[in-house]
Amino acid sequence: xxxxxxxxKRFPRVTALDRLSVDVGPGVTGLVGANGAGKSTLIKILLxxxxxxxxxxxxxxxxxxxxxxxIRERVGYMPEHDCLPPDVSATEFVVxxxxxxxxxxxxxxxxTADTLRHxxxxxxxxxxxxxxxxxxxxxxxxxxALVHDPQLVxxxxxxxxxxxxxxxxxxxxxxxxxTDFGISVLVTSHLLGELERTCDHVVVIDxxxxxxxxxxxxxxxxxxxxxxxxxxxxxxxxGTRAVRxxxxxxxxxxxxxxxLPGAGHILHLTAQGEETYDxxxxxxxxxxxxxxxxxxxxxxxxxxxxxxDRNEQRKEAVGHGG
Amino acid sequence: xxxEHSTGTSVPAPGDQxxxxxxxxxxxxxxxxxxxxxRRSLYSQSLRGAYGLGRSVKSKVLPMLLFVVMCVxxxxxxxxxxxxxxxxxxxxxxxxxxxxxxxxxxxxxxxxPQSVSRDLRFKTVPLYFSRPIETADYVRAKFAALASALFxxxxxxxxxxxxxxxxxxxxxxxxxxxxxxxxxxxxxxxLLFAGIGLVIASFTPRRGFGIAAVIAVLTISYGAVSTLQAxxxxxxxxxxxxxxxxFSPITLVDGxxxxxxxxxxxxxxxxxxxxxxxxxxxxxxxxxxxxSYGLLMRRYKKVGL
Numbered sequence: 001x002x003x004x005x006x007x008x009k010r011f012p013r014v015t016a017l018d019r020l021s022v023d024v025g026p027g028v029t030g031l032v033g034a035n036g037a038g039k040s041t042l043i044k045i046l047l048x049x050x051x052x053x054x055x056x057x058x059x060x061x062x063x064x065x066x067x068x069x070x071i072r073e074r075v076g077y078m079p080e081h082d083c084l085p086p087d088v089s090a091t092e093f094v095v096x097x098x099x100x101x102x103x104x105x106x107x108x109x110x111x112t113a114d115t116l117r118h119x120x121x122x123x124x125x126x127x128x129x130x131x132x133x134x135x136x137x138x139x140x141x142x143x144x145a146l147v148h149d150p151q152l153v154x155x156x157x158x159x160x161x162x163x164x165x166x167x168x169x170x171x172x173x174x175x176x177x178x179t180d181f182g183i184s185v186l187v188t189s190h191l192l193g194e195l196e197r198t199c200d201h202v203v204v205i206d207x208x209x210x211x212x213x214x215x216x217x218x219x220x221x222x223x224x225x226x227x228x229x230x231x232x233x234x235x236x237x238x239g240t241r242a243v244r245x246x247x248x249x250x251x252x253x254x255x256x257x258x259x260l261p262g263a264g265h266i267l268h269l270t271a272q273g274e275e276t277y278d279x280x281x282x283x284x285x286x287x288x289x290x291x292x293x294x295x296x297x298x299x300x301x302x303x304x305x306x307x308x309d310r311n312e313q314r315k316e317a318v319g320h321g322g
Numbered sequence: 323x324x325x326e327h328s329t330g331t332s333v334p335a336p337g338d339q340x341x342x343x344x345x346x347x348x349x350x351x352x353x354x355x356x357x358x359x360x361r362r363s364l365y366s367q368s369l370r371g372a373y374g375l376g377r378s379v380k381s382k383v384l385p386m387l388l389f390v391v392m393c394v395x396x397x398x399x400x401x402x403x404x405x406x407x408x409x410x411x412x413x414x415x416x417x418x419x420x421x422x423x424x425x426x427x428x429x430x431x432x433x434x435p436q437s438v439s440r441d442l443r444f445k446t447v448p449l450y451f452s453r454p455i456e457t458a459d460y461v462r463a464k465f466a467a468l469a470s471a472l473f474x475x476x477x478x479x480x481x482x483x484x485x486x487x488x489x490x491x492x493x494x495x496x497x498x499x500x501x502x503x504x505x506x507x508x509x510x511x512x513l514l515f516a517g518i519g520l521v522i523a524s525f526t527p528r529r530g531f532g533i534a535a536v537i538a539v540l541t542i543s544y545g546a547v548s549t550l551q552a553x554x555x556x557x558x559x560x561x562x563x564x565x566x567x568x569f570s571p572i573t574l575v576d577g578x579x580x581x582x583x584x585x586x587x588x589x590x591x592x593x594x595x596x597x598x599x600x601x602x603x604x605x606x607x608x609x610x611x612x613x614s615y616g617l618l619m620r621r622y623k624k625v626g627l
Contacts, residue, residue, distance in 0.1 A: 082444065
């Protein structure tokens with residue numbers, strides 16, 4: 001879908017992208033990096049709107065330097081910032097944007113109605129956008145990126161500003177863009193945790209350099225930390241301790257999560273794979289305790305890479321890029 | 323009811339027409355009409371928007387009101403001409419826009435910012451440029467749309483005058499010639515005012531500033547020019563009068579039409595530019611239009627994404 005080769009973008013004072021070589025296949029791909037890591041610059045180059053200083057890039061097999069217009073016809077883009085006029089309705093706005101993508105009037109209307117329904121906007125689509133909640137505005141922004149049925153869509157920080165429920169809904173929607181609509185997705189975020197659950201593949205960039213590019217299954221197998229919370233019973237007045245001891249007896253080391261929220265009540269352990277989940281379930285069932293929760297702890301990008309890991313990846317990236 | 327008939331023929335059953343739509347995602351295989359179509363769509367959307375069509379009721383009020391204000395005096399003149407059986411219209415076709423310039427300025431000031439400042443203020447511009455259209459398409463569509471809207475505003479009263487003149491059985495050849503000259507003149511005026519208005523508006527995302535700036539530029543330049551012309555005329559340096567006219571948009575148009583379109587200049591002393599001077603007026607007018615286009619292009623190269 002996307003291939004870049006030693007792609008660099010230098011501004012007079014900063015290097016936004018530094019010899020970035022990355023291949024992105026079909027599916028949902030997360031592009032992770034701190035603010036200023038070069039995510040938005042990369043998207044601009046991929047849309048053919050900003051020439052690269054050196055290197056080359058292809059989107060859908062088309063060269064970004066020469067085939068910008070053809071790429072933009074088949075690609076959708078949802079910007080990070082607000083981009084909606086408040087005084088028109090979602091329907092009018094998305095119809096207009098569909099026509100700007102080259103859809104004939106009737107098709108533009110039909111596709112707009114369909115797309116708004118798919119992103120979860122119903123009766124409110126006839127009301128002016130000014131009165132929408134942040135979540136609804138994000139949906140309109142998403143709809144305008146999908147209305148012309150692109151083959152690939154770039155979503156720049158789509159979960160920004162959403163509350164946890166809105167975030168989960170948006171992530172579910174992003175997943176469906178690929179599974180139900182058959183459209184590949186490149187989604188950026190500075191939170192690795194949320195992309196881990198949504199994406200097939202995650203590309204991490206930092207300071208314009210490739211830090212890591214791997215499928216999410218690799219990621220989660222190595223890094224998942226489970227958080228477990230159990231109830232107390234008469235038999236085990238301190239259920240948390242009982243579980244810790246029982247797991248310890250089975251050879252699983254458990255941290256008590258000191259320093260983390262809920263310390264003392266929540267156990268953290270590193271999941272080695274499917275069998276860890278089964279083991280925890282069995283241990284708790286044997287003790288006769290209730291399992292309040294067992295969840296994957298969300299990571300922030302900085303936690304995922306230990307210093308050593310980071311250095312190793314840097315070397316790899318440079319070798320790859322050179 | 324969608325009853326499936328397994329008739330075994332390839333002819334679509336009538337039930338196909340009425341079946342309930344599958345609510346799953348449907349992909350789009352229809353035509354994609356590309357850049358030229360997108361540019362035309364943006365043009366028609368902006369042109370309609372300049373009269374508040376496709377926008378809220380509130381935004382229709384001012385442009386429609388100004389349109390009516392433009393046409394009413396023409397209707398009154400026609401009524402008077404018909405009633406009094408006058409030999410000619412009370413006002414030349416070419417003079418009408420000059421007399422009504424305040425209304426035209428107000429229209430440009432209100433509609434140029436709504437056309438471009440909104441896209442800047444709500445950051446809608448990146449959505450355009452992430453689509454097949456490019457900077458030039460956007461600028462041309464917006465420019466053409468506002469110029470067309472102005473042409474409608476300024477040509478409509480001329481049409482009223484012309485139709486009225488024919489109803490009053492005034493000389494057909496005379497009236498047609500005057501009408502044609504008037505149309506050329508307002509076409510030039512529309513391009514010039516649209517260019518100036520858009521350039522000013524495109525530099526501010528704030529609509530209010532845009533309105534104030536456009537009004538200021540149009541009225542202050544006219545005020546200054548006509549004052550200077552009056553002073554020059556009073557001091558007997560009548561030669562300078564036409565040249566001073568180069569420095570405000572409306573006197574520029576007036577100069578062009580007095581030199582080439584048979585109009586009588588509204589300049590003090592009624593001295594219009596000579597033919598040679600008129601050439602300069604035409605060049606300046608065309609130069610300003612081209613410069614507006616160039617400035618808009620430069621501006622939008624920067625605000626891309």
